[in-house]
Amino acid sequence: MQNDLKVKWDINALVLYDRPVSRYVETSVNEKHELFMRLSADYHQFSDVDSGSSCVERTSLTIKEQGSAARLRTDRPFLLISSTSWTEDEDFGILLSALNEYDRMKSSDDALPRVICIITGKGPLKDYYLNEIDRLNFENVKIITPWLSTEDYQLLIGSADLGVCLHTSSSGLDLPMKVVDMFSCRVPVCAVGFQCLEELVVDDVNGRVFNSSSELAEQLQVLLRGFPNENSILTRYKENLKVFQNSTWDIQWSAIARPVFQR
Numbered sequence: 001m002q003n004d005l006k007v008k009w010d011i012n013a014l015v016l017y018d019r020p021v022s023r024y025v026e027t028s029v030n031e032k033h034e035l036f037m038r039l040s041a042d043y044h045q046f047s048d049v050d051s052g053s054s055c056v057e058r059t060s061l062t063i064k065e066q067g068s069a070a071r072l073r074t075d076r077p078f079l080l081i082s083s084t085s086w087t088e089d090e091d092f093g094i095l096l097s098a099l100n101e102y103d104r105m106k107s108s109d110d111a112l113p114r115v116i117c118i119i120t121g122k123g124p125l126k127d128y129y130l131n132e133i134d135r136l137n138f139e140n141v142k143i144i145t146p147w148l149s150t151e152d153y154q155l156l157i158g159s160a161d162l163g164v165c166l167h168t169s170s171s172g173l174d175l176p177m178k179v180v181d182m183f184s185c186r187v188p189v190c191a192v193g194f195q196c197l198e199e200l201v202v203d204d205v206n207g208r209v210f211n212s213s214s215e216l217a218e219q220l221q222v223l224l225r226g227f228p229n230e231n232s233i234l235t236r237y238k239e240n241l242k243v244f245q246n247s248t249w250d251i252q253w254s255a256i257a258r259p260v261f262q263r
Contacts, residue, residue, distance in 0.1 A: 002015050016257050027158030030069055061077065078224050079116055080164060081117075081162075082163065084121045085122070091166060093132070094216060098220060099220075100136065102140075112224055113228070115142070118143075120156070157187065160182070163187050163189040164189070169194050169195070175199060179201060183200075188241065190223075192210060192216075206244065
């Protein structure tokens with residue numbers, strides 16, 4: 001955008017990037033458990049079919065024994081998240097095709113985990129994609145499309161193992177805020193490529209960039225393999241996101257914008 005303003009209007013602009021705000025942070029295991037317990041009331045994908053002892057609270061991802069802190073289950077599914085306004089700017093057919101390929105591969109590859117894919121948001125094409133999702137016959141992938149409170153959305157972002165961004169920019173000049181939210185919680189992202197995206201998502205540094213459903217499917221197979229055991233690639237991406245996480249909005253504002261107003 002800085003270059004565009006210079007070329008078209010001869011404006012010398014400073015760049016102030018969107019950066020994390022304090023409410024977007026990694027979600028603690030106890031907070032995850034409480035969130036999944038709430039969500040399980042409406043979405044069975046978070047419920048545990050084996051209720052077990054009345055002294056134990058269970059979700060499909062967490063366990064909490066009476067008097068103890070919650071812990072993550074070793075047999076939990078991988079939590080994949082995306083958010084959208086369900087418009088033509090985002091082709092969710094790409095994600096559905098990639099998940100279809102992933103589901104097929106998982107059927108013959110025990111090293112790949114089951115997946116819960118959460119797509120949040122409201123918009124004009126939601127009903128269309130819900131019909132598409134209903135026609136899919138996944139065995140190992142579950143898709144839910146909740147509308148959440150601001151507080152639960154923030155907790156859910158901080159609970160995810162990986163994000164997917166399908167935002168494309170008609171101008172090629174704007175960066176997706178949803179990725180900023182995910183990066184603020186140190187959640188790596190697979191994002192569809194477009195002009196200027198590299199200013200936010202750097203391929204194989206803090207996530208992956210893809211240009212087709214087949215590329216995304218391949219990336220998911222690599223990044224999810226072996227879960228919940230540590231994946232060295234995802235771990236590296238999360239470590240690299242500490243730099244982004246530490247460069248907060250307040251720091252960026254004080255360093256770049258405030259001096260302009262103090263002139």
